[in-house]
Amino acid sequence: MSIHTQAEDTLQASVATTFGVLAWEMELAGARCIFLDSIIGEMMKSVPEDKREALVEGMHTVDLLSQQLTSLSAFARRMSGTIADDVSASVGHALGDITLGALADRMCSALGGEERGVNDREEAGDLDLF
Numbered sequence: 001m002s003i004h005t006q007a008e009d010t011l012q013a014s015v016a017t018t019f020g021v022l023a024w025e026m027e028l029a030g031a032r033c034i035f036l037d038s039i040i041g042e043m044m045k046s047v048p049e050d051k052r053e054a055l056v057e058g059m060h061t062v063d064l065l066s067q068q069l070t071s072l073s074a075f076a077r078r079m080s081g082t083i084a085d086d087v088s089a090s091v092g093h094a095l096g097d098i099t100l101g102a103l104a105d106r107m108c109s110a111l112g113g114e115e116r117g118v119n120d121r122e123e124a125g126d127l128d129l130f
Contacts, residue, residue: 011092013111018091019080021110025103026073033066 013021040059047055091111098104109115 011090011095011108011111011113012088013091014083014085015087015089016080016083016085018089018111019076019083021107023073023076023080024110025107026069026076030066030069030073033062033069037062037066 037059040055040062044052044055044059092113095104095108095111095113098107105116
């Protein structure tokens with residue numbers, strides 16, 4: 001569910017700040033990967049040995065994802081530091097494309113928009129069940 005409204009169509013943020021917010025969100029996603037990796041590691045003990053190969057492959061994939069997020073975050077942080085503070089961009093439409101309500105709300109608030117308290121409601125979107 002998108003929290004985008006017409007009011008955000010005009011939301012402007014410095015490009016440096018935008019890269020910084022993006023870096024922070026990637027760092028948060030990386031931390032979640034580390035948590036997931038530890039959960040998979042704990043599960044390894046309870047899975048029969050002949051079934052562990054899939055978990056090992058999953059751990060490698062999560063580790064690769066974590067490294068990728070760390071590298072992208074470092075890139076975004078470096079970009080944030082190299083762009084003049086007076087360079088800005090319209091971020092409202094891009095925020096409207098974010099389908100996780102809690103993520104969109106955090107980013108909107110960090111970029112100077114109005115926080116909607118989505119984290120407190122059902123549509124926070126942090127959990128998708130398959």
